[in-house]
Amino acid sequence: MARYESPGAPVFTRSNALQARLHDLVPGGAHTYARSADQYPESMAPIIDHGSGARVWDADGNSFVEYGMGLRAVTLGHGYGPVVDAVCAEIARGTSFTRPSVLEAAAAEEFLTLVPGADMVKFAKNGSDATTAAVRLARAVTGREHVAVCEQPFFSVDDWFIGTTPMRAGIPNCTVERTVRFRFNNVASLEDALTTHPIACVLLEAATATQEPEPGFLEQVRRLCDRHGALLVFDEMITGFRWSEHGAQGLYGVRPDLSCWGKAMGNGFPIAALAGRREIMELGGLRTDADRVFLLSTTHGPESGSLAAFRAVVHAYATEGPITKMERAGRTLADAINAAATELGVDEFVEVVGRPSCLLFVTRDAQHRPSQEFRTLFLQELLMRGVLAQSFVVSAAHTDDDLAVTIEATRGAMRIYRQALDAGSVDGHLRGRPVAPALRARAEPRRLASGSLSSGRPSS
Known part of the structure; x- marks a missing residue:
């Protein structure tokens, strides 16, 4: 060719x-x-x-x-000096302890100062942990099993979401059936989901790269959740620290019950967060008489390097725009x-x-x-x-x-x-086969031949 x-x-x-x-x-x-x-x-x-x-x-x-x-x-660039320096200084003092650290309290206070719709926060390592914890918490609060998820690209690696994609091998149908979809900027489709199923929570990105919320849309979503007794969950993975350090909830002025954060929080260091209203988050704590929710409990969630990175990111956003x-x-x-x-x-x-x-x-x-x-x-x-x-x-x-x-x-x-x-064609210009959707049911059209991938380790 x-x-x-x-x-x-x-x-x-x-x-x-x-x-x-x-x-x-x-x-x-x-x-x-x-x-x-x-x-x-x-x-x-x-x-x-x-x-x-x-x-x-x-x-x-x-x-x-x-x-x-x-x-x-x-968002600040690869190898951004102040973040790297903060991480190096902190990990020299230890990275993981048997008890909470002083750094955990400082990072939580800074996070909650930024986020207008949150009273409490729990840190984790990836966004899927946060969104799945939000779903579990909403199910415990409401006693319902169904989740309404906006038709947006990605929310979690866990079964409740991946089961709605083409890449659903290994996921039970009973799990898939408990997740229903609605369309962004389409109040009628959400209302239909809420009236057809007992919905525990409504989960969406408040905005995406190509879709801003139409005037009144997020407010209507908030009212519908209140009317039907469902929790409102914002996925702030992308909007947080890219739209605003206060998230979409700070930019658009609509407070969710829970919000899930990650990605740019640590400028590439692994950190995520579940945040929300105190009376909901406390169900995973020790100040409740209700059955406790296994909210988030991760060995590496509070490790010092990523928390130090987060604090350095907060400082950069406050000083460098x-x-x-x-x-x-x-x-x-x-x-x-x-x-x-x-x-x-x-x-x-x-x-x-x-x-x-x-x-x-x-x-x-x-x-x-x-x-x-x-x-x-x-x-x-x-x-x-x-x-x-x-x-x-x-x-x-x-x-x-x-x-x-x-x-x-x-x-x-x-x-x-x-x-x-x-x-009229890419023939004569394109080398090899075209790219394919990341989440697809089969390896084709980019399947690799078995047993012919490499002859050994590459030379150093």
Whole structure:
């Protein structure tokens, strides 16, 4: 197959050897499905060696301007000095103890000062733990089993949510049947769920990259939950510290009963949180006469490194205005790329959309249909030009130079995109098979041949 090559294009020899070995060692070749090689062009999935600011370097020494930033977990930049310094200083004093630490109290106080809708907090290590604890708590409070979940991409690795996706092997039907879906900005669909089933809680992101709540929507959700006796749970994994350090509840002025946090709380360090109203959270504590809820109890939830990272992040948000920086960078990037798309005649096919701090790009084929093939071509051509971008989610560390590199790279990628559109196909331009949805029922269309993944460990 013919292949367009740009001058000085990166090679992925060692990354490909490491990826092959990872497939032998780790199911799917990555510890997160969104990081898997099937989300990238074949033989062009960099294995990262290190990062600094908004740049990463792979095992072959290639340098990329990175977007997505650790699946939206890094807002201050890779290796951000004050966070690293705070973590190093704290872990030298010990990382995990048999009893709570002074640091736990300080971190909890700072968190609760930020979040207007929370009286108590419990820290954990990943967002799924927090959302599942919220569901368990809501079921205990209400005595109900059904959960109403908004039709948004992801809430948990646990059965109650994954059972609603195509990747539901191993999950009992009785679990799946207890989760019902409703549509964002569609009050009628939520009301139908609440009247059809005894709902314990309503769980949603108050906003997403491409969908802001319509005026009055969140207020109506709050009223419906109160009317039907269901708890309202906000998933603040992305909105928290990317929309606002006060979360969507602080930005839109609607208080949930419970909220779940993670990702950018620690600028990439593993920390998550369940927060909520005191009378609800106390059901997992010692000041209740009701049956106790096993809320969250994790060995590593209060380890000192991540709590120190969180406190350093809070300080950075108070003193450096990272959200303003992200919004500025995102607007600059979106305006420039969309203008270039118009200039190059691909604006009906390639478009940057979303909140400036959380940008996505849309790729369409010649018939204006969303296209995995053309998405893969765009990803491939960006990689060839030094940009690693499943999205255009920025950080406060993206500099004007980083944006300039990205804008020039997208111009080159869109020229190839235009050629493929004119030819009516990506054939002759695309290397290998297209990317595939991360959550799908079968390994196809990116299944790997068994027993032919690697011949041994890559050389050091």
